[in-house]
Amino acid sequence: MTQKPLLERILDWLYPNRCGVCHRFSDNAICQDCKSKWSLIASPYCLWCGKPFDPIAKTSPLCGICLQGRYKFDYARSAVIYEGVSRETVHALKFNRKPRLAQPMGELMAEVMNRALEGEKGLLPSPWQRPSMVVPVPLHPKTQRQRGYNQAALLAEVVGQILDIPVESKILAQTKQTKPQATLGEKERWENVKGAFEVVQPEFVKGKVVVIVDDVMTTGATLNECAKALKRAGARQVYCLTFARTVSA
Ligand SMILES: [Zn+2]
Ligand SMILES: [Zn+2]
Incomplete structure (x- = not known):
C-alpha cells in the first residue's frame, strides 16, 4: 500500500471533515457531489443475479x-x-482507509434490499423472504491482518x-488462502475460490434465510462459493447483496 504524502496526512489530521472520495470539505463521509455521481442500478436487471440490462437488447x-x-x-x-x-x-x-464510507x-x-423484499414479490417464482442474518464475505485472516479491517464486515x-x-461475522470462514481475484481472468476466478469457504457453525444456519454482503460482485464466483457453503450447511435461502457490480461482458 502506498503511504500518503506527509502534507496530506497532516491535513487529514487537522481537517478530518473531508469527503472520503474527492477529499473536499464535507460534513459527511462522502460529499453530495460525489454521491450524486454513483451510477445507481435501476430496472431492467436480471431477476436472478441483479445484473443490469441494456433495455433495448x-x-x-x-x-x-x-x-x-x-x-x-x-x-x-x-x-x-x-x-x-x-x-x-x-x-x-x-x-485508502476510509471506513466511514461504509x-x-x-x-x-x-434501501436496495428493502426494495427487493417489498417490491419484487409478484415477479419471482420463489418470493424473497426476510433474512434472519447478515453474513459478510470473510477475508483470509492474513489479508485481514494486513488491511486492518474487513470492508464487507463494515458494510454488513x-x-x-x-x-x-443480526450480523453474524464469525459463522463463515475463508479456510483457503486465495489469490486476489482482481489479478485473475474469469475462468481462474472460479477455480481460485473453489472450496475456499466453510461454515464454522452449521447448526446455526440450518433452515435459515441468509444474506451475504460484499463490496463488489464481479463474476459472482466468490459469492457463489459462499452460498454453496451456506447451502451445504442447510441454509434455506441465500441472497447476495453488494454495493457495486461490474457489467462488462
Ligand atoms: Zn466528494
Ligand atoms: Zn443473471
Missing part, C-alpha cells in the same frame, strides 16, 4: 449466466455499477443495523 428476464443456472444463491442485488465515482468509493473504503454505502444497500454492520437483522 433485453430479451429475457434472466441474463446469459443465469439462463445456464450457474449460480447457487437464490438472488443477488447490487446498488451501483462499478465504474467512475462508484468505483473510486469502493477503492477508498478498501485501500455508512453511506451500507445505507444505499439497505450498517445493513444489519438499518434492516434490524
